Amino acid sequence: MKLLFAIKPFALSVLIFMLLNGCASLVSNNQINGDFYTLQTVPTHLVDTAVLESLVFKNEQTQKLLTQVEFHEQRLNMVAMTYSGLPIIQAKWQYDSGLVELVSAQFNDEVILRIIRDIQWVKWPVDTIKQGLSQGYTLIESTKNNEQVREIKNQNKVLVKITYTSKHIVLQNIAEQYELVIEQLNDK
DSSP, rough: OHHHHHHHHHHHHHHHHHHHHHHOOOOOSSSSOOOOOOOOOOOOTTEEEEEEEEEEEESSSSSEEEEEEEETTTTEEEEEEETSSEEEEEEEEEETTTEEEOOOOOOOHHHHHHHHHHHHHHHHOOOOOOOOOOOOOEEEEEEETTTTEEEETTTTEEEEEEEEOSSSSEEEEETTEEEEEEESSSSO
């Protein structure tokens, strides 16, 4: 009888693992439906680096996550978990293939591609981001009050504003109505 109770949690764990692996998907494009940005290749200065970051996502609710992103030539690997240690995302994206792996019970491929897009807007060089913007969209980078600011605009209307401070990065997506506060936890 004790063996039966020991097997049930193990079997349940195996079943959950199999279901999560079954969620893995292949998305072959690098543009999110209705978006104005096409994902770009990993810049050379980020190849073979990794960042560990704390993210606070704010819209109707506030959500805190810990993420680790590894950058490789033509590939980005990302994992995210709650502050209590519950894993919620494992994803791999390749420039030439799109999203090639996704394990997440909470987020679909479109949400993950938006997260990767936000990573690019924050970390990629301005010239690389400009290559991915649709016609009519501009990216302007400036310095205001000792803070670096990036703004993505269309018809002089700010759609996305990214502010780099000494302690964190704030991405305000006015078009999609959310804010993302990023704090890097590992050495820069």
